Amino acid sequence: MPPSPRKSIKERELFSLTSSLPCCSWLNVVLCSHMRNLWMVLMALTVLCVAIQILGVVWQSRNDKMLSEKLLNVQFTIKIQRTLPTEQRDWVRLRSSHAPVVEEEMRSQEEGALKQRAKGNQKVAEHQHGRDEPGVERRVQENHQHLKLSYTVNKVKDSRKEARGKVSAVKAALPKVTLGDDELHLGVPGSVVLQLGHPSIRVVSTLPYKPPELPSTNQLKSRNSPAPLGTNSVVAGVVNEVKSEVASATCRPKNHIVFLKTHKTASSTILNILYRYGDSRNLTFALPLNKHSQLFYPFFFASHFVEGVRSRSVKEFNIMCNHMRFRPSEVRKVMPQDTFFFSILKNPVAMMESIFIYYKSIPAFHKARSLDDFLDNGWRGYNTSLPNNHYARNILTFDFGFDNNVATETPGGLETRGAKAIDAIEQDFHLILISEYFDESMILLKRALCWSLDDVVSFKLNSRSERTRHMLSPHTADKIRAWNALDWQLYLHFNITFWRRVDTTVGREEMRREVTRLQERRAELAKTCLKDGGAVDPSQVKDAGLKPFQYGAAIIQGYNLNPGLVGPTKTHCQNLVTPELQYTDTLYTKQFPELAARQRQAAKLASSQRQPSSVKVNPNKAAMTGPVRAREARHSRTARSGHRNPHAQKQNDLPSSALSKITAARSDRNMP
Numbered sequence: 001m002p003p004s005p006r007k008s009i010k011e012r013e014l015f016s017l018t019s020s021l022p023c024c025s026w027l028n029v030v031l032c033s034h035m036r037n038l039w040m041v042l043m044a045l046t047v048l049c050v051a052i053q054i055l056g057v058v059w060q061s062r063n064d065k066m067l068s069e070k071l072l073n074v075q076f077t078i079k080i081q082r083t084l085p086t087e088q089r090d091w092v093r094l095r096s097s098h099a100p101v102v103e104e105e106m107r108s109q110e111e112g113a114l115k116q117r118a119k120g121n122q123k124v125a126e127h128q129h130g131r132d133e134p135g136v137e138r139r140v141q142e143n144h145q146h147l148k149l150s151y152t153v154n155k156v157k158d159s160r161k162e163a164r165g166k167v168s169a170v171k172a173a174l175p176k177v178t179l180g181d182d183e184l185h186l187g188v189p190g191s192v193v194l195q196l197g198h199p200s201i202r203v204v205s206t207l208p209y210k211p212p213e214l215p216s217t218n219q220l221k222s223r224n225s226p227a228p229l230g231t232n233s234v235v236a237g238v239v240n241e242v243k244s245e246v247a248s249a250t251c252r253p254k255n256h257i258v259f260l261k262t263h264k265t266a267s268s269t270i271l272n273i274l275y276r277y278g279d280s281r282n283l284t285f286a287l288p289l290n291k292h293s294q295l296f297y298p299f300f301f302a303s304h305f306v307e308g309v310r311s312r313s314v315k316e317f318n319i320m321c322n323h324m325r326f327r328p329s330e331v332r333k334v335m336p337q338d339t340f341f342f343s344i345l346k347n348p349v350a351m352m353e354s355i356f357i358y359y360k361s362i363p364a365f366h367k368a369r370s371l372d373d374f375l376d377n378g379w380r381g382y383n384t385s386l387p388n389n390h391y392a393r394n395i396l397t398f399d400f401g402f403d404n405n406v407a408t409e410t411p412g413g414l415e416t417r418g419a420k421a422i423d424a425i426e427q428d429f430h431l432i433l434i435s436e437y438f439d440e441s442m443i444l445l446k447r448a449l450c451w452s453l454d455d456v457v458s459f460k461l462n463s464r465s466e467r468t469r470h471m472l473s474p475h476t477a478d479k480i481r482a483w484n485a486l487d488w489q490l491y492l493h494f495n496i497t498f499w500r501r502v503d504t505t506v507g508r509e510e511m512r513r514e515v516t517r518l519q520e521r522r523a524e525l526a527k528t529c530l531k532d533g534g535a536v537d538p539s540q541v542k543d544a545g546l547k548p549f550q551y552g553a554a555i556i557q558g559y560n561l562n563p564g565l566v567g568p569t570k571t572h573c574q575n576l577v578t579p580e581l582q583y584t585d586t587l588y589t590k591q592f593p594e595l596a597a598r599q600r601q602a603a604k605l606a607s608s609q610r611q612p613s614s615v616k617v618n619p620n621k622a623a624m625t626g627p628v629r630a631r632e633a634r635h636s637r638t639a640r641s642g643h644r645n646p647h648a649q650k651q652n653d654l655p656s657s658a659l660s661k662i663t664a665a666r667s668d669r670n671m672p
Contacts, residue, residue, distance in 0.1 A: 251450040255283055256336045259321040260343035262399045263391070264354040265435045267344055268462035268580050273442075274321045275583050276575050277455055285587055286320035286334055291599055293584045295324035298390055300401065303333040307592060314591075322584070326401040328428045340449065341428055345396060345494055346435035348487040349477045355391055357468055358552040364392035371470075375479040397486040400425055406486060418489035425490070431501075432494040439515045444501060453514075457521050459530075459576055462548060465537060465555040529573030531560040548579040 259274055261267040278285055286306045288295045295305045301324040308314035317334055332339075356371045363386040368374035374392075383389060384405050394404035402421045406414055425432065431448050433441035442456040449455075472480075481488045502511055526533060532540075535557035541547045548556040559577035561570070578586070589596040 253450045254338075254340045254448075255281070255318050256339040257319045257321070257449070258331060258335055258339050258341045259319075260326050260341070260399065260429070261321055261323045262343060262345065263323075263395050264351050264358065265344045265346040265396075266438055266460070269438075269458050269460055270344060270433075270445075271321050271580055272461050272576070272578070272583065273456055273458050274319055275587065277451070278319045279575065279587060279590075283318035284314055284316065284591065286317040286322075287584065287588050287591065288322055291585065291588045291596065293322060293581050295322050297323045298325050298398070300325050300327045301330050302327070303330045306334055307588070307595070309334060325399060326428075328401075340430050342431040342433065342445065342448070343400075343429055344433040344435055344441065345491050348396070348484040348491055349472060349480045350436075351395070351487075352480045352484060353470060353472055354464065354554075355395065357464070357470075358554045359388065359391045360553045362388040362391055364389045371472075372476055372479075375476065375483060379483065394484050394486040396490055397421060400490075402486075404486065414485050415489070418486050421486065422490060422493050425494075432498065434495055434498045437498070439518055440502065440511055441498075442518060443506065443511060443514045444498075447505065453518060453521055457518060457525060459522070459526070459559065460535065461577070461579060463535060463557055465557055468554050525573070525576065528569065529559075529561055529565070529576060531562045535559055545582055546574075546577055546579065549581050 255278075257274065259267075259270060261271060275285075277283075289305060289307050295301055304310050305324075306317070306320075308317075316336065320331065320335060353371060356365055356368075356374070359365060364378065364382055365374060367381075368378040382392065390398045390404060394406065398404040400421065402417070402424075406417075431444065433445065435441070442458075445451075446453065446456045502508065506514070536559065537555060538547055538550060538558055540560070541558040542560050546558055546561075548558045550556055558579065561573055561577065565573055575583075
């Protein structure tokens with residue numbers, strides 16, 4: 001057929017085709033115009049741009065998915081530097097299991113692909129003569145390569161999907177927490193999920209909340225009576241099995257600490273814990289001036305009461321833990337900004353019984369035949385202007401820096417004052433412990449400070465003999481609550497917040513397990529360190545340096561160490577049972593050796609000038625070391641002298657020149 005008829009036939013066929021289509025008009029223009037080549041190029045570019053856009057969207061969605069997974073891991077998983085080897089190894093292997101699988105599959109599939117390629121080439125050669133179209137061999141080879149690559153990529157995807165499935169299965173088995181409106185998964189064993197104590201995080205529990213039960217009068221028989229642990233367990237399952245050492249290893253231990261040492265609340269035991277922790281790490285203590293054991297209590301604390309502040313010989317203080325009357329503005333002048341503040345409370349009923357025995361010589365108790373006699377009659381002659389009478393009423397409120405005098409207050413006024421005190425304490429303190437639940441308190445403290453179990457294990461110090469303890473009737477307990485109304489209000493509130501913190505940060509079941517571990521560790525140390533297996537009366541303490549200070553009608557017990565202890569074991573055991581006054585002297589000498597040497601020389605000179613018969617020494621105290629004996633003799637002299645009234649003190653800083661006169665006139669400045 002000639003060229004011209006062929007062209008006309010094609011045009012007629014194309015015209016008939018385009019005429020039957022809905023878009024025939026523009027298609028006819030494009031295909032039949034002289035610029036049809038340009039239109040074809042533009043259409044190809046348009047298709048290419050659309051394809052690039054689609055690929056970009058797919059790539060971006062893939063990257064977003066990978067980024068979200070990484071952010072989820074970064075947000076909820078904290079790297080563990082020191083953890084149990086097995087747990088960490090398993091978890092790391094689980095999280096990174098896709099990497100070796102991918103590499104192994106790639107390697108194996110490449111080897112298999114090479115074999116398949118060789119076989120394919122052989123088959124191609126066998127059938128070469130039967131092909132009648134060029135390029136078939138090349139297309140067969142490309143097809144084999146494409147199949148090999150697709151198979152490898154599919155295996156890699158399957159391995160990654162399987163690894164993610166394992167991680168998702170572990171996470172799905174865990175309880176959940178909620179942050180705002182979103183529901184989030186906890187981590188896996190060996191990881192720590194955020195900080196459950198954060199105020200914006202609420203742990204989801206399927207069990208109803210059970211309010212904590214307050215200790216009854218019968219539970220006051222022992223200050224270590226069991227805690228009213230309920231069945232409400234907030235964090236269960238896998239999270240409860242995470243070791244406490246793992247949790248403590250994920251955060252940095254706190255070394256800036258203020259402990260408000262309250263009276264008759266097991267605070268001497270906590271003081272020993274802080275002393276041992278700081279002593280073993282060469283931390284600096286904010287110790288009282290002139291080797292005193294208290295920060296000029298009962299006067300409001302002032303920054304220059306601390307040795308090294310006025311002289312600026314200390315650049316930074318780490319721990320403040322001696323008795324003081326709290327004034328936060330002055331404390332913050334001494335301690336760094338990131339300081340952790342905590343204290344401890346005790347049921348005012350049991351505390352009043354202890355205070356009456358220990359401070360029997362103060363004017364408020366001196367004439368009372370018994371505690372009931374004081375509550376029934378003695379309070380009528382209670383005079384707040386007399387020295388040391390602040391011990392007799394609302395002593396916790398007084399220690400926290402508030403007025404403890406409630407004689408003229410109405411019930412509504414008491415509630416208002418108590419609420420203001422609670423608000424101020426919650427603002428200033430990060431943690432309030434409860435003495436009746438001492439072991440549980442140590443677990444909370446350990447977690448809050450990121451310490452280890454050995455850092456918070458201890459023996460009871462400054463503890464009375466059972467012979468000087470007296471049971472209280474329910475009627476007496478009611479009178480004590482009414483007499484110490486402010487302290488009772490503080491105790492009720494912080495007892496509730498204590499158990500709320502247990503529920504939200506630990507859980508009841510995990511708390512039981514950690515308390516058991518703490519008690520087991522204490523039993524191990526008692527077997528290693530203590531000769532008699534426990535505390536003994538002061539007359540039976542063999543080492544004069546370990547004799548506890550005796551005051552009032554109480555019999556304060558001490559410890560004897562096992563013979564044959566040597567090296568670090570002996571040092572550790574000795575520090576565990578060293579009483580407060582002796583340990584304070586040791587730390588003062590360690591931090592200020594020159595000042596301590598001058599004070600020893602002054603003490604020797606004063607001792608040589610004093611008549612031997614001028615001081616009567618109790619037989620239980622005759623074997624005490626020189627500094628402690630001199631301090632106790634000073635107590636005996638000042639107890640019979642006049643005193644200044646702590647309520648009459650101006651809240652301005654006392655001049656340093658008057659400190660020696662003030663401390664010489666105080667009878668209770670060295671009471672533990």
